[in-house]
Amino acid sequence: MTHVLLVRLAAPLQSWGAVSRFSRRDTHSRPTKSAVIGLCAAALGRDRTDPVDDLAQLAFGVRADHPGTPVRDYHTVGAGRYPLRPRDVITDHRRAAAVAASMDAATGPGFGHHELAGWYGAPKKIAADPVSGTLVSGELSRTALITERWYLSDAAFLVGLQHEDRKRLEEIAHALEHPKQLLWLGRKSCPPSGTLAAGLLPGTLTEAFTARQLLPGPGQLASGHRPWAWIQTPPGTPGAAPVNDQPVSFDPARRIHTTRWEIRTRVTIAPTAADWEDIIP
Known part of the structure; x- marks a missing residue:
């Protein structure tokens, strides 16, 4: 039987780089698997050169409860x-x-x-x-270099990590609340706010996402709001799309990512879904 560890990712600013190059540092519209696995590895106290095969095996999903607003940070360097x-x-x-x-x-x-x-x-x-x-x-003659950094403002995401080994998920949950290294949401300027580990449920990612109410966030969402979710799936699944954020190594000398597959779907929150006040202190 599989279990799902829910992870709450909320902060004033988040930044999930996907195709950042040189002077432009973008952000993905949602957390990437590579970034979340890196977050868990840091919480467990692992070095960048340590293997992450066991963490990379976890099935990954993310529910966008509050997608946030893109924010551009303007920089000049030199001159x-x-x-x-x-x-x-x-x-x-x-x-x-x-x-x-x-x-x-x-x-x-x-x-x-x-x-x-x-x-x-x-x-x-x-x-x-x-x-x-x-x-x-x-x-005096040096020309200033203009750079851009993009962030998501006031976003809140619910991430799910699925695996058969419940003890492994419990270890990760404990580490997220008692991290051995500093944690941030994509960049060092984006520390997480509040509790990260948000409960451990039996079942699949889809079932876990329907069993929890939407995360609290800025503004009021319309009644019956159905957030988007992206759920990892085996290759060849109808409607699945490739994503190049499956981590293999975080070693700076040989940082490697490969392709995984995911489906995009709307989530209907179950009428019996648990409220966050009963889960997060």
Whole structure:
């Protein structure tokens, strides 16, 4: 018999990167399996180089109770010059000689050969400002790089992890509430709010999603609201679509994802569905 661990993912901001490249960091419309498995691995205290085969075997589903609103965060990086402050200096033996020479040229002999100079380095492109004479770092001619980061604002998702081994799911549930590493919803700037582990039920993902009321969230949903859900299914299932977020390895040297299959369906909440006030303290 299978069991389903329900995981509540809610926060002011979430970001589930799927095809992010270079200066544009997008967010998927919902949590990805890769991200959720990574969240569970972190809670269990696993390193990025540790295997995740056992976690990747879990069948995955997500119900979008509150899809949230896409938010664009605008960034510029680089360009201009800024004063070189003591806190900009970093320990780096390899740059010490170059920094000392730069300081000598800007301030006169002796300064760059301070007794601590042999232990410190600093940002590149150090020079004296032609007007004030202050040491600065950066280049006036450098063009600013514009970057974009996308988030989901005020979203709430109910994730399901299905497996026959109830004890394994109980271990994950305990770890989510007592994590050995910091947890975040897609990015380090997106910590989760409230309880994550939201109950363990017998049955399938579809049955679990119908047996729980919608998560509380901003705004009132219309009576009879039927949220969308995406449920992992075996290849070849009629109506299933491929998704390239099946994790194989999180090792930075060989990060690998493969294809899994899922179906998209509307969920009708059962009249007897349990309310969240009876589940989450």
